[in-house]
Amino acid sequence: MTDINATISEQVKSNPVMLFMKGTPDFPQCGFSGQVVQILKYLDLEFSSANVLESDELRQGIKSFSNWPTIPQLYVKGEFVGGADIVREMFQAGELQELLTRNGIKIKAQG
């Protein structure tokens, strides 16, 4: 457990926008993961992702690392942002864009 925690910790610290998802950004294998990818792609930002379906250790590890039982999970600058519902609500309210900009992440010009 310690190893996977260290790996995840390293991933969320070294990637400004890090998405733990099922499948890949080009081939999401779950509708909820797909929704988050769509939003990130819409905002035209660079993000990294990890496919939890490739590793059962990661799949369980990320749940306990974040204390969050479901996938997807989005991290910005090492901070847990939320799952699909929260990311969608924040995007619709403009809060996600604000959070990203505040953290120095370049997104597509709005409006």
Next chain:
Amino acid sequence: MGVEQSIIQKLNAVFEPEFLELEDISERHRGHAGWREGGESHFRLKIATRHLASKARVAQHRAIMDALKSEFDAGLHALTIEIINPEKVLQPPTGE
């Protein structure tokens, strides 16, 4: 007791909601990861409760999922959560 009843019972006990609506949407996810015969794997929840009103979004969702930890451990796969402001539920309808 089914998963649906168990979720409702726990949320009622912990959050004393002003409004609670739970829908089994498993059938829409037939064949997807986590789906199982008989349903009760994917749910959509709408809830209004004073107990969560002062919390931030992540804390609200976490509190709900914490209350349902044994359901998640037992195979509950996805829970779409919509939190409604309890003030909006409590407001009496305004007659014109």
